[in-house]
Amino acid sequence: MDELIQIVKEFLKVDIDENSKLGDFEKWDSLGHLNLFMKLENEYNTKFEIDEIMNAKSIKNIYKLLEGKNV
Amino acid sequence: MKFYTLTNINLDSLKLFLDYEFINSCSYGSVLDDLMDKESIIYKNKFDVIFCHLDFEEFVSNDINIDVFINLLDEFIKNFKGIFILSNFNKQYYSIDTYQNNLLQKEIEYNQKLFNFSKYYQNIVFFDFKSLVNRNFYTSKYWYLGRIKYTNECFETMAKEIQNIIKAFKGNIKKVLVLDLDNTLWGGVIGEEEIALSNDGVGKIYLDFQKNIKKLKEYGVLLAINSKNNYEDGISGLNHNISVLKEEDFIIKKINWNNKADNLIEIANELNVGIDSLVFIDDNKIERETIKELLPQGNVPEFPSDIFLLNEWFIKNVVYQYFPKVILTKEDSKKHLQYKAKFKREKLQKAMSYEEFLNSLNIKINILKDNKNFITRYAQLTQKTNQFNLTTKRYDINDIENFIENDNYMVLGVEYEDKFLQEGIVGLAIIKIDKEVEIDTFLLSCRILKRGVEDKLLEYIENITKKSNKNIVGYYFETKKNIQTKDFYLKHNYQQIDKNKFIKKV
Numbered sequence: 145m146d147e148l149i150q151i152v153k154e155f156l157k158v159d160i161d162e163n164s165k166l167g168d169f170e171k172w173d174s175l176g177h178l179n180l181f182m183k184l185e186n187e188y189n190t191k192f193e194i195d196e197i198m199n200a201k202s203i204k205n206i207y208k209l210l211e212g213k214n215v
Numbered sequence: 216m217k218f219y220t221l222t223n224i225n226l227d228s229l230k231l232f233l234d235y236e237f238i239n240s241c242s243y244g245s246v247l248d249d250l251m252d253k254e255s256i257i258y259k260n261k262f263d264v265i266f267c268h269l270d271f272e273e274f275v276s277n278d279i280n281i282d283v284f285i286n287l288l289d290e291f292i293k294n295f296k297g298i299f300i301l302s303n304f305n306k307q308y309y310s311i312d313t314y315q316n317n318l319l320q321k322e323i324e325y326n327q328k329l330f331n332f333s334k335y336y337q338n339i340v341f342f343d344f345k346s347l348v349n350r351n352f353y354t355s356k357y358w359y360l361g362r363i364k365y366t367n368e369c370f371e372t373m374a375k376e377i378q379n380i381i382k383a384f385k386g387n388i389k390k391v392l393v394l395d396l397d398n399t400l401w402g403g404v405i406g407e408e409e410i411a412l413s414n415d416g417v418g419k420i421y422l423d424f425q426k427n428i429k430k431l432k433e434y435g436v437l438l439a440i441n442s443k444n445n446y447e448d449g450i451s452g453l454n455h456n457i458s459v460l461k462e463e464d465f466i467i468k469k470i471n472w473n474n475k476a477d478n479l480i481e482i483a484n485e486l487n488v489g490i491d492s493l494v495f496i497d498d499n500k501i502e503r504e505t506i507k508e509l510l511p512q513g514n515v516p517e518f519p520s521d522i523f524l525l526n527e528w529f530i531k532n533v534v535y536q537y538f539p540k541v542i543l544t545k546e547d548s549k550k551h552l553q554y555k556a557k558f559k560r561e562k563l564q565k566a567m568s569y570e571e572f573l574n575s576l577n578i579k580i581n582i583l584k585d586n587k588n589f590i591t592r593y594a595q596l597t598q599k600t601n602q603f604n605l606t607t608k609r610y611d612i613n614d615i616e617n618f619i620e621n622d623n624y625m626v627l628g629v630e631y632e633d634k635f636l637q638e639g640i641v642g643l644a645i646i647k648i649d650k651e652v653e654i655d656t657f658l659l660s661c662r663i664l665k666r667g668v669e670d671k672l673l674e675y676i677e678n679i680t681k682k683s684n685k686n687i688v689g690y691y692f693e694t695k696k697n698i699q700t701k702d703f704y705l706k707h708n709y710q711q712i713d714k715n716k717f718i719k720k721v
Contacts (some may be wrong), residue, residue: 179367
């Protein structure tokens with residue numbers, strides 16, 4: 145979880161925590177969300193389905209999603 | 216620094232990689248509107264930097280005439296004082312016409328024209344995007360998901376180049392290249408072994424490196440040495456019969472056993488420049504780290520771990536980063552004149568006016584009243600629209616359905632289509648009819664601003680409620696993003712009652 149938070153912080157350059165979600169920050173808008181998933185795909189060498197990207201709208205959900213992918 | 220992207224695709228992701236003040240393009244793909252409308256964002260703002268980047272496939276599919284486009288650019292740049300970065304087109308290798316190469320021909324022709332044009336103005340910097348592209352730059356998935364054509368890697372690379380260009384343009388570049396000797400200018404340790412510096416094998420890497428450094432010197436960069444050797448040994452390396460760099464190429468030589476940070480300070484003092492004007496190259500990580508620690512204002516790039524990458528690394532990560540140049544030499548100026556003449560000949564067609572442009576679009580607007588087929592889209596519009604949204608009220612599907620069923624409310628959707636775009640539902644108004652006609656929600660998707668759609672929608676509301684003989688009341692609630700709609704009702708001759716309320720009396 146800390147690692148994920150760190151990645152998001154560095155990438156979006158916003159001060160998120162584990163309760164943050166899409167829309168909380170100007171840089172984490174729908175566009176930032178997509179760029180973030182691009183980044184996560186690279187970082188964890190994995191692929192996300194469209195539904196996964198659209199539904200994982202908070203740090204907690206993204207964490208769950210990554211856990212499910214075993215990365 | 217105020218930064219704007221003039222483009223026909225979505226480049227907003229750049230803001231993740233650039234620390235400039237981004238002025239939002241609002242609707243991506245608005246390049247023609249921006250250029251033609253003298254009231255547009257680029258004409259009204261004083262941007263420091265405009266990055267113009269057009270997607271080839273989109274440009275071609277919209278059937279835009281390149282000469283018309285360049286004339287529009289010309290019209291704008293005439294009075295533009297900032298830095299204009301003009302990117303070339305990149306056709307993707309695989310295209311439907313395969314080896315007939317029709318599209319390729321187009322691309323070459325377009326790029327040639329853009330290049331010629333770029334030479335016409337001193338504040339245009341041509342950005343050779345095409346040569347930068349690699350296969351990791353494009354993404355289909357995110358294109359279909361959110362109209363993002365490029366990957367983060369592409370945006371990051373672009374951003375870096377933009378920064379380099381701006382540095383170069385502002386003359387904000389370094390002055391002195393300071394070099395270590397052993398395993399930097401040649402392979403091995405001089406005085407202890409035969410050094411590698413030759414016309415073949417690994418020695419050639421170092422020889423090429425020296426040649427590159429020599430060229431950089433010719434471009435006006437000062438060279439200095441900062442190395443831990445016996446002085447005589449160091450000099451003997453430079454006097455090596457094959458060495459390209461000679462003793463006299465270096466303005467200062469600190470070849471001694473002192474602390475390298477102290478040497479750097481002396482070099483800066485003797486040349487009367489700041490430490491931040493020096494770029495120091497050393498293969499030794501400990502030396503680099505020490506200097507970074509002691510002289511944080513200095514520039515100490517990482518050294519490639521794979522020596523075969525030395526020259527590639529040097530050009531990309533040192534020259535582009537610290538010594539970029541755009542300033543024209545005399546020779547360049549002569550060419551500049553030739554291009555100027557050429558461009559004038561190409562300047563055949565006169566730029567279209569914005570009105571002519573709008574007329575040529577064949578815009579079709581259709582207003583739908585209380586149509587239940589689109590409640591999902593309506594709700595989505597209220598959720599997502601930020602910029603042209605007068606009240607920014609967010610509704611869900613149930614809310615919208617209730618409004619439609621309620622006789623006191625009217626839900627109006629706007630369907631839009633033109634020559635290039637079939638956008639579907641792009642606008643929404645929700646009005647409440649009571650003692651007065653209240654405009655509860657009035658919004659428009661960014662993509663079709665400046666096409667007169669907002670005027671048509673308001674006019675429709677006024678017409679449809681005319682016979683009820685009621686005053687029309689409009690609201691504006693300011694948010695961070697909707698400032699541009701502030702005067703909407705005033706422009707339509709509504710009377711302002713208070714900060715948020717506007718009225719048109721019967």
